[in-house]
Amino acid sequence: MSLSKIIAIANQKGGVGKTTTAINLSSALGILEQKVLLIDADPQANATSGLGILSKNLAVSIVNLFQGDTNTERCILDTHSPNLKIIPGSIKLAEIEINNKNPYLKYLKKAIETLRNQFDFIIIDCSPSLGYLTLNSFVAADSILIPVQCEFYALDGLRKLLSTIKSIKKSYNPNLTVEGILMTMYDNQVGHNKHIINEFKITFKDLIFKTIIKRNVSLSEASSFGTSIFDYKINSEGSTNYLNLSREIMNNQTSNKQKHLGKKISQILKDTKEEISIMSTAKERDLDNLKIFSLKDENYEKLIGCTKKEIIVQLGLVYNDIHSNRWMYHITNKVSLFQKNYLYIYFYKNKVIQIKLRRFKLS
Ligand SMILES: Nc1ncnc2c1ncn2[C@@H]1O[C@H](COP(=O)(O)OP(=O)(O)OP(=O)(O)O)[C@@H](O)[C@H]1O
Ligand SMILES: [Mg+2]
The missing domain is CATH 3.40.50.300 (P-loop containing nucleotide triphosphate hydrolases)
Incomplete structure (x- = not known):
């Protein structure tokens, strides 16, 4: 053996x-x-x-x-x-x-x-x-x-x-x-x-x-x-x-x-390092001024033009991949069969170019 x-x-x-x-x-x-x-x-x-x-x-x-x-x-x-x-x-x-x-x-x-x-x-x-x-x-x-x-x-x-x-x-x-x-x-x-x-x-x-x-x-x-x-x-x-x-x-x-x-x-783990360095540069800024948005907000369009760093400061990374150009967030206060409960953020060249709200159907 x-x-x-x-x-x-x-x-x-x-x-x-x-x-x-x-x-x-x-x-x-x-x-x-x-x-x-x-x-x-x-x-x-x-x-x-x-x-x-x-x-x-x-x-x-x-x-x-x-x-x-x-x-x-x-x-x-x-x-x-x-x-x-x-x-x-x-x-x-x-x-x-x-x-x-x-x-x-x-x-x-x-x-x-x-x-x-x-x-x-x-x-x-x-x-x-x-x-x-x-x-x-x-x-x-x-x-x-x-x-x-x-x-x-x-x-x-x-x-x-x-x-x-x-x-x-x-x-x-x-x-x-x-x-x-x-x-x-x-x-x-x-x-x-x-x-x-x-x-x-x-x-x-x-x-x-x-x-x-x-x-x-x-x-x-x-x-x-x-x-x-x-x-x-x-x-x-x-x-x-x-x-x-x-x-x-x-x-x-x-x-x-x-x-x-x-x-x-x-x-x-290389990606992890990158993530950490992104987080620390974001923290150096004045967070109060940056905080324009929370997931309770309705006006998602405000996020258009934000960089990945800024989105991380606003919403966290949750389980999004830092390299992906499509991030997704769960909108916790909107979990309802009839309301949109997912926020999709699309990036191009590190800037948000599009926001979509979606709902996952319970199949
Ligand atoms: N595939 C599954 N389907 C249904 N129930 C599951 C399944 N896997 C685990 N569970 C149940 O989920 C609970 C947690 O599972 P488990 O004890 O295996 O997790 P654990 O990671 O060992 O937890 P701990 O961190 O406390 O050691 C248990 O009640 C277990 O019976
Ligand atoms: Mg166990």
Whole structure:
């Protein structure tokens, strides 16, 4: 057996589907006859309870790995899912996250290193933070899978996450890559979901997984019953989605897609720098004088002629791509079936040349 692939599932935003993905991706890989270890690196221990294990009563957990326990093997428990084992999480992790005065980022890496030849995949479910535990996971991982919920402000925090990955890569883990961005909880009944996916594809291109995880109530039911989707409802859409995701990841292993993705991160982060420099020049100006407009205003035409910097000061960037010549904003106080609720701003040579109001129909 070759060395295992270690994938950390992370996004500091809460409730985006990290744990649901950790449980069901691990189980799917197991069903496809891969040997899998799931590590629950979140004090909430949702991946542990989601697989029917009560973390309260356990003698060992991931905490042992952070206390320098070298006997990693005794922290590994069996699950009911084929080919899937787990190192359970524990609420005691919260103390480790908080009390770490002299953070040593290699505990997890050292512990997992000894298991590399026993598993095909090691999946780490991270907590919704970029704190000590998550950084330990990034140092230990080969790649990071980023679940993103299809919703407004989905892009918030993503650049911070990518630049954190980049600095860990630089200082600790030169081979770290992004496995992919996974769009989750997609609902084709909601008009803007499709739009958000399209915008993400424009910005992140093939960094987005082909597989999209649909909103499927069976997925949340399954984890509340302490099982994967495959033990709960094998013929559900959620089950198909996660099997497809695991096939895609197994294919990534055999293609040289990874290198390509690494380049893409650098490109995105270059864009980030540009965005920051634009923001700071805008802030140097007198903001009160610049503030001619808010999304509550009616008179959108006032924006004609503004530069991108000025629009950012007025409205923020939200999830618009700084390089795009078409930006879109959600007009929050106008969410109504009969009113226009989206503002489109068209640029030409860095100036607003056209404004359009649109409404997404609920199909
Ligand atoms: N595809 C889906 N369809 C329906 N519900 C989902 C789906 N994915 C996740 N959920 C539900 O959304 C909620 C949040 O999901 P989950 O716990 O996986 O997110 P998380 O990113 O791990 O959260 P946290 O940041 O708190 O760790 C849960 O109730 C889960 O059951
Ligand atoms: Mg979670």
